[in-house]
Amino acid sequence: MPAVLEADGVEASYGWIRVLHGVGFAVEDHGITTILGANGAGKTTTLRAVCGMVKTSGTIRFAGQRIDGKSPEDIVRLGIAHVPEGRGTFVNLTVEENLKLGAYTRRDRAQIAQDFDRVYGYFPVLGQRRTQVAATLSGGEQQMLAVARALMLRPKLLLLDEPSLGLAPMVVREIFRIVRAINQEQGVSVLLVEQNASTALELADHAYLLETGRVVMSGPAETLRKDEGIRRSYLGY
């Protein structure tokens, strides 16, 4: 399978503190790839590097094209949607307005209308709360809204930053089920960053393990799940 996203030797710092020390990974086209790691391993920074929110060195290619050094606004226009840590909801806007913003860079009105139906199909609860202000949604609903907003871009690649954070296991399962459906039905490639290793490894086909800014292990999700060290440190049994 060809890679839709390839990162090589990516370094990133916040002020004097270097967070990524030459991270490299690839996301297969139409695949689901996960990056696992503990708090502070650099998972979120890796996603931020991809979407241009932190300064980086090294190369990042999307569909063969260099995207490192581009601004987030330009990277979105290439078809990379980012569901940020903490969901990034526009809390004072309605559900529908949040979704409209997801399609902000698109000009194909007819298809945007279709995508509203599609998204409300995946997340019926958002359809019911269409005119509600997003602040009134529950945490799980806001996470759904964040994923739905990203889908409104009709992305080629979806970046998900800890979608399970702070949600009940049932809700997490529901969201992951929908992510899989989106991946299979729409052919959207997914890069998922997670602390919740067991759920992420069930969903993904390929996985990377990040420790203090370095990739320490990678391979098919199946292999990582069976790995003794991973099981003890990250799966907890």
Add this chain to the structure above:
Amino acid sequence: MDTFFQQVISGLATGGIYGSLALALVMIYQATDVVNYAQGEMAMFSTYLAWTMINAGLPYWVAFFATLVLAFVGGVVIERVVIRPVENAPVLTIVMVCIGLLVILRSIAGWIYSYIQKPFPSPFPQKPLQLGALILGAHDVGAIGVTLVVLVFLYVFFRYTPLGLAMRAAAQNPVSSRLVGIRVGWMLALGWGLAALVGAVGGMMVAPIVFLDPNMMAGILIYAFASATLGGFNSPGGAVVGGFIVGVVENLVGTYVKFIGTELKLTVALAMILIVLVVRPSGLFGRVAVHRV
């Protein structure tokens, strides 16, 4: 009773002007958390531009709309050139920049046009309107109308257009806005442009009442602050309603409370600011801002 209604109407007229300026303040405050102290001077300068065009022989409404365009462009340019470099600086720095802008605009206006008061024409007839026993100034009624048109235009723009939505989003959540592809910096610049445009309308409507001079907005900006405080600094609609209330109260107090008269009217505005801040700091329609720390 007639005096009462006449005072209410002329209060609504000036109130609408306070409201426009208050709205301009609130638009910028919501987007950047900064009160633009130069808002009044930007409006004053725009009004001088209108005066120049009218004096050069352009018909009033041509000059009016040309001024709106120039004010808008001017607002965008000021944001890009003066505010942008200090965007991430502490609030106090930006406040200082705004005050600097105020002084500069006032001095440039004084340098070009002198400090002598100039009459500014009203587009509305001289003849008062007669409604039964009620005699209303045509400019008062016209100014109310113009203000309402501007408000409806802004409401429709922010509520129903994609660009309006993007500007609201950028004001609320800049990070998420960038992630959906909104060019936040430009949205802020457009916000300054629109605020300058709204202020220019206020300037051109108030100039026939107070006459045109480089200091004409000093008092009016205080009324605008009172309006925005009363309505709530995070509520655009509230700022406008606040403007109308301040205008009417100012006029009625000036008419019926003998010792205040016209000289102490401005004190009423300051008293209102003080009372609102003590009794209900978020204003009538504002929400209490909760910051996560």
